[in-house]
Each structure stands twice: as C-alpha cells, then as structure tokens.
Amino acid sequence: MAMILSIPATFATIFGFILAYANILSALANSKLLPGWIGAVHPRFHTQANALIVGSVLGYLLCFCVTYSPTLGTELFNICMFFGFSAYLAQCVGYLYLKREFSHLPRSFTSPVGKLGVYYAAVVWSMNWISIVCCQKNATFLLSVVSCILTLLVIYYLGYAKHRQTFSDDERKILFFAHVAKSNQRKRKKKARQKTLPRWALAFFAC
Secondary structure (H helix, E strand, O other): OHHHHHHHHHHHHHHHHHHHHHHHHHHHHHOOOOOHHHHOOOOOOOOOHHHHHHHHHHHHHHHHHHHHOHHHHHHHHHHHHHHHHHHHHHHHHHHHHHHHHOOOOOOOOOOOOHHHHHHHHHHHHHHHHHHHHHOOOOHHHHHHHHHHHHHHHHHHHHHHHOOOOOOOHHHHHHHHHHHHHHHHHHHHHHHHHHHHOOHHHHHHHHO
16 A cells, blocks of 8 residues: 555656756766767757666666566665765765865855754764665675676776766866866965975975
C-alpha cells in the first residue's frame, strides 16, 4: 500500500531529477569533461536532448543491473547517498574557500548563517557519510562498488578528460572576476616575498 501511495510523489519529483541530471551532464560536456555532443542543444526545442537521452539510457542500464543483482538493488540507495554526501561536503569546502579567498567579490546571495552554518552542515554530512560507510549491514560490498566507480572515474579523467578540460562560457562569466582576483593576489604575494628577501637571496634565485 505504501508503494502505491508513493507513486504520485515519484511522478511529481521525477521531472526535477531529470532536469538536474540533464543540466549536470550538459555542463560537464560544455567543459569538455564529457564528449561535446552530449551537451548539444536541440535546434528547434532548445533542450538538452542528448543529455536527457544519455541519462535515461544509464538509468535503464542500472535498472537491468539491479534486476540481476539483488545485492546491488539493496545497497544502491546507500551508494547514491555516499556520493551525495561527498558532493555536499565538497560544496561546504568550496564555500569556505571562496569566503576566504574572494570575500571582497560581490554576491547575489549572502548566507544568513555564514561560516557557522557551513561548519554545522559539514558536521551533519560527515556523520551521515560515516554512517553510510561504517554502520551498514553490507559495508564491504558498498565500499567495493564505490572503489570500483572511483577507480574508473580517475582512469577516465587522467586518460581522457584531463587533457581536454576547459572552461565553458558560463564558467568564464561566473569565475572571471575570481580568477582575476586570484592572479592579482599571487602577484602581490610574490612582490611581498621579493621585498622581504635579502639581495643575495634574490641574486641566488635569479641564477
């Protein structure tokens, strides 16, 4: 009965998930982390049709894997939560980095809870992450699957994506001022070190 009642909610939220993975795949393709054709926009409907198709195909393949591997079906939720919590922790680290390095840049939104809220969120996600890794019945299977996925992703990045990766147009617009500020900061630090070093040290490094 509970599964039947959850069907309307599933259909109500599925569009949000489809939009999310289409945007993510398209963004990765525009940054050359994935083949460029995945991020192509439909000429008539202006939608990310290829990203939608690729995501759907991967979803169906995963359904077949779950059908023939009951253990994977049982642990699939925990595997997804592992990567989800990892992404949330990365967002917390990214917020703290931008807050420290680029606090002077204008922002369209300012967190009302500031760093305290980020620290609290990081603790919550860390505890959830630890519970997924250490407190589940089949943690060995989960860690083996996660290790295989991470290994494949590292091989893919080093073998294909690393040499092709670039900034998309959206990333250039968003991160342009951050990169300029970071470059200016490095120049100021370099000049400050040159002023503090004695002349003989400068001559040594120049040689």
